[in-house]
Amino acid sequence: MSVLSFRDVSVRYGSHTVLKGVSLDVAEGQTVGLVGESGSGKSTMARAAVGLAPVTSGQILLNGHPVPGRGRERPVQMVFQDPYSSLDPRMTVGESIAEAMRDRLGKKARQAEIARLLALVHLDASRAGDLPSRLSGGQRQRVALARALAARPEVILADEITSALDVSVQGAVLNLVRDMRRDLGLSMLFISHNLAVVRYVADHVAVLYAGEIVEYGPTAQVLGAPRHEYTRTLIDAIPGPGRSAHTMTLKEQT
């Protein structure tokens, strides 16, 4: 059964159409990767699901009902790209996390919950008193994830959460994303322009091109045997090993 489903969703700003009738399902316990170039509408999809972008037509449903946009109950949470903008520089890690909690807890219970959430993202509980300026980019992204988990979400939308991180740190965050899915059974929409990263974390992939989903399917199938022309272009463009035919065009042929 699908937890989050986009039904024929369009988003238009003035005369500019960003999403053109997009339909996509994120099933329970599944990580769906969303790939595409900048301007294809990847982020807009996520932002529309949490009410940050206006849906012009269509519906975004959570378990068959519209995603709640009012009140403390917020089962869809989002984690953003820029680790330097996603935490309030004046609030401690603990305060940021506590803010997203659904229930008002006593001081003791709150501390315990913060410690539990920090442990989930492999951070020490003593970090709760730190300001974001004392954390590295990778640590900030973990706190942002912990904040999203604090709301006890059913779905997490991860918008390019590793693309601003150094490569040595990116791996740890990707491992965490996989652990979270395995241990917590979270559903996730994982947005990235990096196909190798999506291949590593997602079971299904949707390819977005100019506001439309042009291909969708199990990750191995879409990346292994792409059917749409654009998906092929995208895969051909990836640098790295195993693509020696292309590498030859980049190196001087001597």
Next chain:
Amino acid sequence: MRASRVLLRPVGFAGFGLLAVVLFVAVFGPVLWGDRAAVVETGNLLDGPSAEHWIGTDNLGRDLFSRVLVAARLSIVLALAATAISMVLGIVLGAAPMLVGRRLGRLITAGVNVLVAFPGVLLVLFFAVIFGVGARGAALAVGLAGAPAFARLCHTLVAAVSERDYIAAARIAGVSKIRVLVRHVLPNIAEPLIVNATMAAGGVLLTFAGLSFLGLGVQAPDYDWGKLMQDGLNGIYVHPLAALGPGIAVVLAGLAFNLTGEAFAAAFGIGETSGRVRREAPATADREHAVAAPEPGAVLSVGDLRVTIPGAQNPIRAVRGVTFAVRDGEAVGVVGESGSGKSLTALAVARLIEQPIRVEADHLVFAGEDLMAGGDPESLRKRLGTSLAVVFQDPMTSFNPAHRVGPQLAEVSRFHQGLSRRAAFARAVDRLRAVKIREPERRARQYPFEFSGGMRQRAMIGMGLMGTPRLIIADEPTTALDVTVQRQVLELLAEVRRDTGAALLLISHDVSVVTDVCDRVLVMYAGRIVEELPAADLRTLARHPYTRALVAAVPDMETDLTRPLAVIPGLPVDPAHIPDGCAFAARCPLADDRCRAVEPPLLSSPAGDRVACHKAGQPLPADTVEVTA
């Protein structure tokens, strides 16, 4: 720490000192001098300055100096009250668009914009007439008149903070708009608001003096500085000090507020990098290494390059002795994480680093000429301008947004090759065609913002091709681009190199890109080269633990999906605090006491590869997964 930074500047010291005096007088003035100021001496009406009455007496024979001191309280209180009114109203009006609906918000913003356009004095007089004469009316008038400016400032600040992701995150978490405003927005705009309020208080003080001077402000028997000035004006030719005394008080108090605000602004604002920079003598004397000779036959040969950024406490040694060469037509990649010094190395080679950052090298030979040797900077620039091409990461900022693309390219040929305007433009169009920009004639007449990111990078490469480059330095040229566009740009670079035989120095954090494009790779960590090897060997034959970890940490299209990604524990080294010994030791699974104590030298192997590691090539422990990034 901030407080001390504010106080340690001359401006801050003077401002705070003055402010302390002014506030002291305002608080204790009426207590200390109140009686004296009220003593009527009928024998000394309208006296000039004397030993007893420093700036004379008024028409009832009261001591004017005491009255100036006593008037400080009312003047300051009124100024602060009016500033507070402006600020509160301004914050309410400025923050309202965020809270109310979009349409109403737009209406409020438009209203504020109209009000800002009115001259301030006009508004003050308008309100003063409405609220009637007297201290309260004047405070309201000045307060209201100042509100639009605050509202506009506040609105801009709120809008900037509202863009931040943490605001969006709070909204998504179901935090109410009011709470978002109070908890997230206001604390983050408080600093500039306070700075502005402090400065505004100085101006308000002056406005008040003006109102009272015009008779619209404080009325007898109360008196503020403006009222005292008005009283003294009658005798200005006889006893000028009677009017100038309160005037000087206004100036001093105004200065106190303004200087304090100025000091705050400097401490909070962009002036962060300044502060006292300790200059140090170039530390070349203690270097004992043999000076390496420039490599013959290389288009670029760099010997012991050091880049030092002066800091408030310690100079940051961002590049710590880098030696390498790029042979003719060769593509050399430099990989490393942020803070490894790779970009500064590239900029230093292109001679694009300016004071106060210091660049030193034993030699920096480009095309047979030592760039460190000095000589005529003009001719040097000319030669570099035509034989060295540079492509930067951000295609948005590498062009001047106010000029059309074609003329910007043409500029290169006009200044460096002395072509006429027409010939240079023709060449620019030709070069845009060479980098595969369609309709180059039309595109040359467009502005940079009309180009897509990929097209701007091509145009940038085209600019490098205006001359005949022997070396192209590309600093993360595709990081800001989509994969498909990255592919096109990399192919273009390869093609340009085939056609011109230019060498390439490619800086990138992306191991895959570098292995695809380059012949040889330099791996940098904490300002040093830790390994140099052929690009083809990077994934399989790397010997430095850092290189091996770096390669393993990045997922590619063949990564084993059943295992967690390899992770480098710990954090990259802070360039301001580089430890003794090997900089990577703290994160290295092989490190022992020797690694932590003795920095390993960069040693060459017979094949020409280089590695700086005491444990080079030793097998890594099987499972060192640790997650503390």
